[in-house]
Amino acid sequence: MQSVAIALAMLAAVLASSFFIRLIPLPLPLPLVQIFLGILIAGVFQEGVTLDPEVFFLLFLPPLLFLDGWRLPKDALRRDWLPIVLLAFGLVFITVLGLGYVIHWMIPVMPLPVAFALAAIVSPTDSVALSGIARRLPIPERVASVLEGEALFNDASGLVAFQAAVLATVTGSFAVSKAVSSFFWVASVGLASGAVTALAIVMLRDAFTRRFGDEPGSEVLLSLLTPFAAYFIAEWLDASGILAAVVAGLVMGYTDLSTRQDATTRVRRHTVWEMLQFTLNGIIFVLLGEQLPDIFRDAVSIIEQTGHHSPWWIPIYALVICLTLALFRFVWAYAAMWVTQLFRRKPASNQNTYMRSLLILSAGGVRGAITLAGVMTLPLTLSSGEPFPGRELAILLAATTIIVSLLVATISLPLLLRGAPKASNTQHHLQHDLAWRSARDAARTILDKETKTLSEGSAALDSEIYAALSERILTSLDEALGEAPSDTESEADAMRRHAQERHLRQLAAQAARDALFDLARQRKISDGLAQDMVRRLDLDELRLY
Structure with a gap:
């Protein structure tokens, strides 16, 4: 009964956060309000929610990534594919390597594979968190499409790298050649299985409805089950279920342009998915707030092992991580924009606009639900039965990085966009x-x-x-x-x-x-x-x- 009460309290907190964010005159990001409400829940119930990492990963990530792929503007993906690919894959690779070594150097008690895992999971950006901050800001359309496309695909690349680092930590072995071959297998098979699964579901659905008619309730339920079907099939093939869910969403977006469905079905499906996205994202951040007190206490004991007895070293570590992320992102975004202009043979017409777009791309790298959902899936123990090293500290640093990135974007984006010319319609x-x-x-x-x-x-x-x-x-x-x-x-x-x-x-x-x-x-x-x-x-x- 206690767990049911906590679950209901979390849903109530998600609902209350939407009211508070409209009542508060300050432009606070919605995730910060939800984290605060989660901390209040932890104080009221005096008992944390025990999370099963695998269950948490399965319930939250496939539908969220599927929906991102479904709603991604395909014309923007075709137009801006080069900077999106460079940011979504190249930047993740550089971040995992560079930031992983920085974290291990800064916190020697955190093993290098765990540092790589932390670097991988803080590399994905979150378009939902960014839209919550920038919903009233005139972000240029091309920059916004690049940020949205990057957020979709670096979710997949960051999570694949994260899973590889976690596997190396749990098993205690890591080989570069094996990791590269494994990455190509999980990526290619994950992409293929997700596309095939979605296409098969669409074809079977269309064949059935043409003969027996359309029923809105079952159609909506089928769309809800599709990301899980893609995920399970890919995992059964030892491939990436995350990539499968992303591609299944992209395929569903394309098939929507050619298949006929009842208007009632489309409207109900859109409404249900809007509610699901809001609820899942909100619960993730409320869960973070509910878990933070216990995570903080456990992380302080690890901090003491480094020789630093003050818990204030935790935000210092997080600040260093955020600064490193910002540096990597700025340099790589500059390189990506330069390569894109070279490829298209079209130099920047206005240097001020070019630099403004570069700074917006850098500041828009907000971390959010995917980072949190991923880091919460860190296993509790190794294959030997020993506790996973630095788990609580890694979760706390990832959570602090999310909060810092939200605050930085909340402050910097309005300043960067002040006086920006309105986009032509x-x-x-x-x-x-x-x-x-x-x-x-x-x-x-x-x-x-x-x-x-x-x-x-x-x-x-x-x-x-x-x-x-x-x-x-x-x-x-x-x-x-x-x-x-x-x-x-x-x-x-x-x-x-x-x-x-x-x-x-x-x-x-x-x-x-x-x-x-x-x-x-x-x-x-x-x-x-x-x-x-x-x-x-x-x-x-x-x-x-």
């Missing part, structure tokens, strides 16, 4: 006009065809009704159901007119959706814009019921 408006004209033309074509067919078999009065309905639908697809039936209209006629209008509106909305998805597949508009406009059509269609 010309391209977005052009794409929006193209999308709307195409959707409207598609809706007019299907309506003309359908009303002609219906009118040929109906009375003249019905022909006038069909024409009026068609014009009303075309002039405003976002209006409500339409005019109420007149007093002289019989109940049967009113029901028939309502059914006719609903049928025509559904046809028009589906034709408009198909046109939008076709433009996205042809890369004439961004998939983000297509999905946003389709969501509006879905909401409008639901108003017919």
Whole structure:
């Protein structure tokens, strides 16, 4: 009963954090509020939650990474793939090696493999934490897309490196050649298995729904189970379940542009995933706050073994880690931008804008839920049964690094973006006009065809009704159901007119959706814009019921 009460208290804390962040006039990051509420829970219940690292890893990471891959703008990924790859993989590799040696030099009692594991798990950035800070800031669109794409793929690369370092610590052996071959196996097979799993699920779902119809509840549940299916299959093949979940999300994002689903299903699925993302991210940070007091006490005893008896050495260690991360990130971001310009043969047109973008890329490397979820999965014991060396200190340093990075971004990003020119929306408006004209033309074509067919078999009065309905639908697809039936209209006629209008509106909305998805597949508009406009059509269609 105590554990149930703690779980409910954590959910209540996640809910309360969303209220507090709107009430507090200061621009505090939401994760900091959630950590503070977790500390309050620990003080009230006087009993910590015992976490099973494997269960924690499985419950939190696959759905979060799957959702990141699902919602990543694919046009931005195609356009900015070079800087994203350089930051997501090259920077992680440099960080693991460089920061790992710095941590081991600074804290000799922490074994080198554990230092590498800590360096690996603090290397991934978190786009959700960054968006919580920068939601009201005018971050340039290209910089924001690079940060979002980097956050997705460095999650995977950092976690793979983290797992390799943990395995070396647990088994006590490490060979470079074996590690490299193992990395390529877990990466390639993880990518392939995730793509195949998602494609198989989509094909089976479409075949079933075409024959037996769509049921929103089961469709939403299937989407929730997909990342776990990809994860388990990859792990069964001794590959990376994390990469499998990421790629499964990317595949689901692509298939959304070509598969037909009921509007009710899409709207409900979007709502459920929004709630799940908010809840999982919130629980992770509340759990951190709830675990912090015990972790701090255990970490202090390890600090004393280094000869430093003051717990103030913990924030000093964390500050050194953050400064090292910032230095690596600035240098590598500069190199990535230089290589990108060299590859595209397009030098920077404005040096001030170039330097501002570089500093934003550096300050935007916020650590968050993935770092915390990963470090909490450190095993409790080695294969010999001995306690995992420096586990509590590694968790505390990772948690402190998250907090420091959030504070630095909260302070620095508004300063860096002060006076920044507003991004031009010309391209977005052009794409929006193209999308709307195409959707409207598609809706007019299907309506003309359908009303002609219906009118040929109906009375003249019905022909006038069909024409009026068609014009009303075309002039405003976002209006409500339409005019109420007149007093002289019989109940049967009113029901028939309502059914006719609903049928025509559904046809028009589906034709408009198909046109939008076709433009996205042809890369004439961004998939983000297509999905946003389709969501509006879905909401409008639901108003017919």
